[in-house]
Amino acid sequence: MIFTSYTNIISPLGFSTKENYAAVCESKTGVKKIQLPFSTEHFCVGKIDDAIFEQQLAAVKNSKEHTKLEALSILSIQDVINQSGIDPTDNRTLLIYSTTKGNIDILEGAYKHIDSKRAYLPAFAKHLQSYFKLAHAPLVLSNACISGILAIIVAKRFIEQGAYDQVMVCGGDILSEFTISGFKSFNALSHEPSRPFDANRVGINLGEAVSTILVTNKKELATPYHTQIMSGASANDANHISGPSRTGEGLFQALQHTLQHQNLSETGFISAHGTATPFNDEMESIAFERAGLTTIPVNSLKGYYGHTLGAAGVLETVLSLESLKHQQLIKSEGYYTKGVSGNITMIEAHQPAQFSSFIKTASGFGGCNAAALFRKL
Amino acid sequence: MRYITSYAHIKNNRVSVNGEILFTGTPSAGLPEFLTEAYKALAISYPKFHKMDSLCKLGIVCTEFALKGTNFLTQNPLDKIAIVMSNAASSLETDRHYQDTIKDKSNYFPSPAVFVYTLPNIVIGEIAIKYKTTGENAFFVAEKPDAGLLVNYTETVFQEGTQAAICGWIEVDGNSYEAFIFLAEISGNTNKNSNFKPLNQLTVTELYNKTIWTH
Amino acid sequence: MDALIEKLKGQIIEQLNLVELKPEEINPDSPLFGEGLGLDSIDALELIVLLEKHYGIKIEDPKDGKTIFQSVRTMAEYIKSQGKS
Numbered sequence: 001m002i003f004t005s006y007t008n009i010i011s012p013l014g015f016s017t018k019e020n021y022a023a024v025c026e027s028k029t030g031v032k033k034i035q036l037p038f039s040t041e042h043f044c045v046g047k048i049d050d051a052i053f054e055q056q057l058a059a060v061k062n063s064k065e066h067t068k069l070e071a072l073s074i075l076s077i078q079d080v081i082n083q084s085g086i087d088p089t090d091n092r093t094l095l096i097y098s099t100t101k102g103n104i105d106i107l108e109g110a111y112k113h114i115d116s117k118r119a120y121l122p123a124f125a126k127h128l129q130s131y132f133k134l135a136h137a138p139l140v141l142s143n144a145c146i147s148g149i150l151a152i153i154v155a156k157r158f159i160e161q162g163a164y165d166q167v168m169v170c171g172g173d174i175l176s177e178f179t180i181s182g183f184k185s186f187n188a189l190s191h192e193p194s195r196p197f198d199a200n201r202v203g204i205n206l207g208e209a210v211s212t213i214l215v216t217n218k219k220e221l222a223t224p225y226h227t228q229i230m231s232g233a234s235a236n237d238a239n240h241i242s243g244p245s246r247t248g249e250g251l252f253q254a255l256q257h258t259l260q261h262q263n264l265s266e267t268g269f270i271s272a273h274g275t276a277t278p279f280n281d282e283m284e285s286i287a288f289e290r291a292g293l294t295t296i297p298v299n300s301l302k303g304y305y306g307h308t309l310g311a312a313g314v315l316e317t318v319l320s321l322e323s324l325k326h327q328q329l330i331k332s333e334g335y336y337t338k339g340v341s342g343n344i345t346m347i348e349a350h351q352p353a354q355f356s357s358f359i360k361t362a363s364g365f366g367g368c369n370a371a372a373l374f375r376k377l
Numbered sequence: 378m379r380y381i382t383s384y385a386h387i388k389n390n391r392v393s394v395n396g397e398i399l400f401t402g403t404p405s406a407g408l409p410e411f412l413t414e415a416y417k418a419l420a421i422s423y424p425k426f427h428k429m430d431s432l433c434k435l436g437i438v439c440t441e442f443a444l445k446g447t448n449f450l451t452q453n454p455l456d457k458i459a460i461v462m463s464n465a466a467s468s469l470e471t472d473r474h475y476q477d478t479i480k481d482k483s484n485y486f487p488s489p490a491v492f493v494y495t496l497p498n499i500v501i502g503e504i505a506i507k508y509k510t511t512g513e514n515a516f517f518v519a520e521k522p523d524a525g526l527l528v529n530y531t532e533t534v535f536q537e538g539t540q541a542a543i544c545g546w547i548e549v550d551g552n553s554y555e556a557f558i559f560l561a562e563i564s565g566n567t568n569k570n571s572n573f574k575p576l577n578q579l580t581v582t583e584l585y586n587k588t589i590w591t592h
Numbered sequence: 593m594d595a596l597i598e599k600l601k602g603q604i605i606e607q608l609n610l611v612e613l614k615p616e617e618i619n620p621d622s623p624l625f626g627e628g629l630g631l632d633s634i635d636a637l638e639l640i641v642l643l644e645k646h647y648g649i650k651i652e653d654p655k656d657g658k659t660i661f662q663s664v665r666t667m668a669e670y671i672k673s674q675g676k677s
Contacts, residue, residue: 100496102467107476121467122520139526140518142467143498150515157533178472181479182492186637187654233537234514235456236505242493243633253456253511257538365493366502368514424630427611486645489637490608 002156002229003222004374005166005214007318008079010072011305012046012207015056016079021322024304024330025350031193031205031306038177044193046207046306047175048072061131067103067114069174070127072210077132077170080212084221086166088132094164095138097125098151098171099310102142104178145273145364146234147171148211148313149372153232155215165217171314172210179309180206186242188277194307196274196300196332197281197346199339204275207306211315222377225321230357232372233257242365244279248287248342250369251361255291258359258371267296267373268355269329269347271320273362274300275307276334280363285342287369296359299347303333313362317374320358324376329353379535379576384559385443386588387415387435393588394442395572408554412438419445428490429503430471431554436462436500436547437507439556443543449560450508453541459513459534460501460543461527466550467497467518500547513539522546522557524581531561531576557585596668604664607642608635620664628663636661643667647676 008016012030013023023030030046053072057063060074077095081088088095099121105111106119117123125138141151148171155167173179183189183206190203214221215229222228235257237250245251270293272284281300288298301316308315323330331350338346357375386393390402390411400418402411412434416426419441426437444450450458471494479487493499498516505511513534519526531542545558561576574580601615604624608631622628625636636654639661643649649671651657660670 101472104472107472119469119472120465121518122465125518126520137520141515142496142518143501143514143516144496146514154515154530154533157537158529160536161529161533163529177479178476178495181487182475182489182495185487185489185492185641236460236502236511236514238455238505238509238511240632241499241502241506241634242489250511364498365496366498366514367505368498368502424610424612428609486641488641490634493634 001217002159003216003219004225004227004229004321005216005221006080006083006224007213007321008076009209009211009315009318010048010076011209011315012048013304015075017318017322021319024319025328027331027333029193029304029333030207036180043180043189044191044205045175046205046308048208064113067111067118068105069103069172070124073128073170073172074131076210076212077128077168080168080214084214086214088134091135092165093134094136094158094167095128095134096151096155096167096169097128097138097140098147098169098314099140099142100144100147100173101176101179101309104176105174108177143364144366144368145309145312146362146368146370147310148315149317149360149362149370150234150313152213152215152229152314152317153234153370153372156229156232159215159217166221167215168212169215169314170210170212171311173208173309173311175206175208190276193334194276194302195334196276196302197285197298197338197340198335199337201276201278201281201339203277204302205306207308209305209308209311209315211311211318213314213318225325226377227321227324227374228377230262230373230375231258232370234368234370237367237369239367241367244283244363245367246283248283248290250367251284251287251363251371252290254369254371255287255361258373259291262373266356268324268353268358270296270298270359270361271316272298272300274302274332276302282340284361284363285340285344288344289342294343295345297329297345297347299330299332301330313360317360320360321374324355324358324374327352327354378564379561380564380573381559381576381580381584382449382562382573383443383447384557384584385439386585387439387556392442394445396587399442408549408552423507430494432468432470432497432547432549433494433500433503435549435554435556436504439545439547439558440504440543443558443560447560449541449562453562455509456511457538457540458510458542459531459539460504460510461515461531461534462501462544463517463519463523463527463546464497464548465518465520466548468495470549470551471495504543513537522585524578524585528576528578528581535563559584593668593672596671597664600664600668603642603646607638618664622663624661624663647671649674649676
């Protein structure tokens with residue numbers, strides 16, 4: 001059996017899982033309309049406050065030697081090491097890093113004293129390896145917006161194969177002019193807080209976050225959530241590199257593979273990808289209906305954080321684990337009126353519930369989709 | 378038992394398939410010209426090819442060469458064919474190109490057609506679209522071609538019901554490029570051929586090193 | 593108008609990397625999307641960039657693209673109507 005263990009979330013809503021879950025329960029959102037240094041335009045984004053980041057940097061050794069993403073990752077990974085007491089230098093420990101753009105701000109010339117080679121993801125990974133004296137070079141997974149959830153699935157598979165006993169899965173991406181201008185050129189950004197699955201949704205908010213989860217075969221480390229990763233799968237639409245499949249084919253297949261032979265009777269909710277673009281949410285609703293999940297309530301956490309890209313799958317899994325632990329369904333922030341054609345039920349208010357499992361899904365550019373099922377022991 | 382049923386290697390303007398050089402481009406040609414030459418040599422019609430960035434073109438050309446003459450796509454269910462890829466530079470080459478379109482505020486035209494290629498797994502998407510394969514996907518970024526990583530991870534997806542896989546290394550970084558793609562299948566799905574090699578780290582390393590220009 | 597149409601054909605081929613296509617093969621009245629040139633959603637966004645880059649025309653609502661990008665001729669007419677040809 002493969003268990004979920006200790007976790008961390010660093011986001012505009014706090015620097016620990018506890019702070020983040022508390023903020024979400026109070027319906028606080030990390031997304032704000034602000035002016036960013038590179039543009040006169042105001043963007044609605046989830047940005048980690050610079051002053052708070054500077055304060056937190058005090059806990060990082062040689063803080064000037066790291067990029068922003070490296071420093072945030074160090075803080076997040078360190079928190080999980082401290083809580084769990086695992087030995088990062090152990091040969092049976094692996095770090096999997098999930099990211100879409102890594103140190104992309106190096107290309108923007110953000111640093112004077114940092115080797116620009118660290119724009120290469122293996123160099124970024126080696127930097128983390130040397131900080132924590134990890135036995136193995138971290139494995140970097142870069143699979144667009146499914147990176148985070150896929151990294152958790154990959155961790156499970158490698159542990160089952162016998163190569164490792166504990167895998168720290170860290171997902172992270174920062175806000176950059178690069179991604180903001182790119183999504184804007186796709187006309188995919190919303191100038192107001194995003195509204196996943198709502199009739200008036202117009203697009204996404206980008207956000208930055210780093211989140212870490214320890215995945216292990218050691219039952220004694222399962223204490224935080226007493227939850228196991230039951231199954232997971234990915235699948236490709238084989239349809240278009242940026243447009244979601246109209247029939248939700250890839251997501252449907254990923255769900256089918258994930259849920260076959262599984263008992264879904266006590267499934268509390270689906271943590272959807274829910275980016276709030278018109279096509280994505282529509283596609284997801286169709287896939288959920290096709291997979292026979294019409295009675296399981298759905299939320300998207302993008303209303304609290306925006307789309308945090310490589311972090312999203314990890315961050316949303318961690319919050320879903322908190323939701324399971326506290327037997328509390330989290331409201332899908334920004335949702336008011338149903339705006340998708342698939343027969344699905346959204347979670348419209350925070351509410352207590354009795355359940356033992358949840359489904360996490362994600363979809364992304366390149367036609368990729370992933371799903372995973374988590375269940376209480 | 379899993380077998381490597383075909384493989385292709387592209388480097389220094391040459392394409393080798395199953396250990397034999399099948400195509401040599403103009404020696405002085407840069408990567409874009411070489412890719413166009415190799416595409417023409419394949420004699421396929423795929424207009425979308427010209428819209429891709431070099432990483433995706435290289436991935437499509439190398440996969441097409443590896444598939445040529447095989448029954449890989451007809452012997453295996455398309456939804457059970459996985460794609461597992463890796464490289465060192467991720468999509469940095471196209472990232473730099475995209476960054477150039479936004480660095481000058483007076484000439485600021487971010488291009489969606491460039492931006493969409495600033496993710497390494499788009500090459501997986503392009504291969505999946507071309508051959509209609511909908512199975513498992515993963516793109517790993519590692520310092521150098523890592524046969525252990527590719528074989529071990531591909532083994533895990535076979536454990537999960539995958540019946541065939543397109544795996545490899547596709548790297549484009551400045552003027553340097555290389556692609557090495559192998560097809561892996563379960564023995565029951567293939568018409569056994571004595572040239573098939575068992576899927577393991579040793580074989581992949583051997584096949585990768587076999588091509589003459591790496592000596 | 594004809595000169596503008598010819599110029600546009602070249603710009604479309606360049607912007608959208610339609611390298612297998614020659615300007616004379618594009619019928620100015622054929623649909624750009626679907627049946628005609630078979631362009632897709634990314635191409636539609638690139639055409640918006642083309643208008644801004646070469647003609648200084650900003651299309652704020654991409655839905656307007658539907659009517660403007662019906663054919664090369666409708667694009668040319670739109671550019672004319674904006675006084676930007």
